[in-house]
Amino acid sequence: MASDNIQILGAVPPQYTDVLSDDALEFVAELHRNFETTRRRLMQARVRRQAEIDGGATPDFLAETRSVREGDWRVQPAPADLTNRRVEITGPSSNRRMVINALNCGAQVYMTDFEDAHSPAWLPTLDGQTNVRDAYRRIISDEAADGRQYRLNENIATLCVRPRGLHLMERHVLVDGEPVAGSFFDFGLTVFHNHVAQQSHGTGPYYYLPKLQSYLEARLWNDVFRYAEERLGIPTGTISPTVLIEHILAAFEMEEILYELRERPAGLNLGRWDYIFSVIKVFNGRSDMVFPDRAQVTMATHFLTSAAHLLVNTCHRRGAHALGGMSAFIPRRDDAAANEAAFAQVKSDKQREADQGFDGAWIAHPGLVEPVLDVFQSAFTTDNQLSVIPEVRIAPDDLLAVPEGQITEAGLRNNVSVALQYIDAWTRGNGAVAIYGLMEDAATAEISRSQLWQWLQHGAALDDGRPITTQLYRQVRAQEAAALVEQRGQDNPGALDKAVELLDEIVLSDQFVEFLTLPGYRYLD
Numbered sequence: 001m002a003s004d005n006i007q008i009l010g011a012v013p014p015q016y017t018d019v020l021s022d023d024a025l026e027f028v029a030e031l032h033r034n035f036e037t038t039r040r041r042l043m044q045a046r047v048r049r050q051a052e053i054d055g056g057a058t059p060d061f062l063a064e065t066r067s068v069r070e071g072d073w074r075v076q077p078a079p080a081d082l083t084n085r086r087v088e089i090t091g092p093s094s095n096r097r098m099v100i101n102a103l104n105c106g107a108q109v110y111m112t113d114f115e116d117a118h119s120p121a122w123l124p125t126l127d128g129q130t131n132v133r134d135a136y137r138r139i140i141s142d143e144a145a146d147g148r149q150y151r152l153n154e155n156i157a158t159l160c161v162r163p164r165g166l167h168l169m170e171r172h173v174l175v176d177g178e179p180v181a182g183s184f185f186d187f188g189l190t191v192f193h194n195h196v197a198q199q200s201h202g203t204g205p206y207y208y209l210p211k212l213q214s215y216l217e218a219r220l221w222n223d224v225f226r227y228a229e230e231r232l233g234i235p236t237g238t239i240s241p242t243v244l245i246e247h248i249l250a251a252f253e254m255e256e257i258l259y260e261l262r263e264r265p266a267g268l269n270l271g272r273w274d275y276i277f278s279v280i281k282v283f284n285g286r287s288d289m290v291f292p293d294r295a296q297v298t299m300a301t302h303f304l305t306s307a308a309h310l311l312v313n314t315c316h317r318r319g320a321h322a323l324g325g326m327s328a329f330i331p332r333r334d335d336a337a338a339n340e341a342a343f344a345q346v347k348s349d350k351q352r353e354a355d356q357g358f359d360g361a362w363i364a365h366p367g368l369v370e371p372v373l374d375v376f377q378s379a380f381t382t383d384n385q386l387s388v389i390p391e392v393r394i395a396p397d398d399l400l401a402v403p404e405g406q407i408t409e410a411g412l413r414n415n416v417s418v419a420l421q422y423i424d425a426w427t428r429g430n431g432a433v434a435i436y437g438l439m440e441d442a443a444t445a446e447i448s449r450s451q452l453w454q455w456l457q458h459g460a461a462l463d464d465g466r467p468i469t470t471q472l473y474r475q476v477r478a479q480e481a482a483a484l485v486e487q488r489g490q491d492n493p494g495a496l497d498k499a500v501e502l503l504d505e506i507v508l509s510d511q512f513v514e515f516l517t518l519p520g521y522r523y524l525d
């Protein structure tokens with residue numbers, strides 16, 4: 001029986017009462033009571049670190065953890081169903097048909113998402129929980145309006161869950177009068193409800209951990225995992241995390257992050273979109289770190305290839321899988337030439353990763369399984385490339401090299417339009433959308449909106465010499481919003497109001513807004 005000190009503020013229609021059972025909520029409350037103080041301390045540490053950088057400090061590899069980097073240790077070997085990770089598809093956990101399609105699509109792994117691809121509105125979050133529950137029990141099914149049936153195949157991808165990042169709260173659940181962290185809610189419910197079903201189907205509690213900024217945050221997660229293992233009777237070291245290296249400060253602590261998790265199988269994934277966003281964010285005060293158009297910040301740039309080399313080298317020396325990120329190009333049914341170009345883009349991106357030594361990579365769409373599998377199968381015949389340890393020497397300057405390029409009017413307009421369309425979708429409960437042939441999610445949209453802020457704050461100029469002023473932004477934003485309303489044939493000119501309001505608020509703010517999802521949460525049910 002859940003104690004009186006747990007309150008659910010959102011509606012709970014009958015199909016969700018199971019996932020919000022008293023014993024499961026009690027477990028989430030235990031996570032809150034045991035770990036919330038540390039989580040808050042770590043969030044304050046993020047603020048202090050940012051203040052140091054604002055004051056002129058430059059990130060470097062840590063002196064205090066030299067012995068970890070020089071020590072001889074390895075993470076635990078991967079379980080059988082996480083040994084071959086050539087192709088990993090991802091997608092929003094709330095979309096039941098997508099969950100089934102992803103599990104069936106032929107990828108080795110499917111990461112179901114409560115983070116970048118998920119809009120954390122209350123009912124979609126509970127949908128994610130029920131989908132995960134039914135997927136682990138292999139009873140998930142659905143029927144489309146046109147009668148198409150969705151059922152699991154005999155062989156399905158290994159399921160991993162990505163809970164929300166440590167900064168996001170779940171305001172619909174209060175423990176002792178305080179909202180619980182989204183991380184604890186998503187992790188707590190999924191591990192509580194599914195560890196038995198996982199074991200009976202020959203798999204385990206596998207997680208992707210987003211948006212970490214330091215090894216101390218990895219330590220918190222390891223403590224949470226230990227607690228869950230002890231409390232739920234899961235053998236120690238069974239919970240297996242793959243950490244997204246998607247923050248510039250975490251790039252300096254890859255080795256330390258793995259070390260904190262070494263009592264379990266662990267891996268790292270280079271989350272390129274949040275990574276790019278983090279560089280703009282962390283150095284938001286520096287006029288010498290203004291980025292060119294988003295389209296010019298490719299994986300071929302020096303700072304990103306440096307992060308990739310460092311990640312593969314770190315992982316393989318420590319016995320951990322190294323996973324590549326997501327190319328945003330997706331198949332185009334509407335345009336054969338664009339479709340061909342998208343496939344070529346994805347293939348060359350994955351070829352680069354295979355050559356760099358990655359063991360596999362993320363894809364956005366089932367149509368990409370075949371070409372990406374082909375790239376990684378041609379690159380190596382063993383399950384993975386763990387035995388390949390590329391020689392690298394990466395210095396802080398390599399990780400901090402600002403990509404060269406121009407800011408164009410098209411780039412400015414694209415950022416405005418994409419940010420408006422994405423925020424609009426997100427406020428309506430949809431966390432991943434196709435826009436102009438690309439997958440857009442919270443991380444890619446963060447780049448678009450943060451570039452607008454950066455260009456305005458630092459008085460950047462377009463390649464034709466025009467300065468990017470508040471007036472120019474307002475003009476472009478009004479035009480792009482009007483074009484979207486017209487394109488969609490919406491009679492209601494107020495349809496984009498929330499997106500316009502939020503974008504203006506964060507782009508025109510004097511202070512850099514840490515995550516758009518923080519002020520954006522007020523719009524979600």
Ligand SMILES: CC(=O)SCCNC(=O)CCNC(=O)[C@H](O)C(C)(C)COP(=O)(O)OP(=O)(O)OC[C@H]1O[C@@H](n2cnc3c(N)ncnc32)[C@H](O)[C@@H]1OP(=O)(O)O
Nearest residue numbers: 090091098101102116117273326364365432433434439443
């Ligand atoms: C920065 C990061 O964090 S990256 C990781 C987080 N981002 C993601 O996970 C995004 C994953 N991708 C997606 O969500 C989708 O591919 C989108 C939203 C970009 C495009 O989706 P759609 O517009 O539905 O694409 P499209 O119309 O081509 O879909 C065709 C079919 O493939 C399915 N499909 C598309 N993407 C996926 C996916 N990732 N997983 C499962 N099924 C998918 C669709 O559901 C549809 O199935 P149906 O015919 O049974 O209805």
Ligand SMILES: O=CC(=O)O
Nearest residue numbers: 271272273274443
């Ligand atoms: O989560 C992945 C990213 O690229 O961001």
Ligand SMILES: [Mg+2]
Nearest residue numbers: 116271274443
């Ligand atoms: Mg991310």
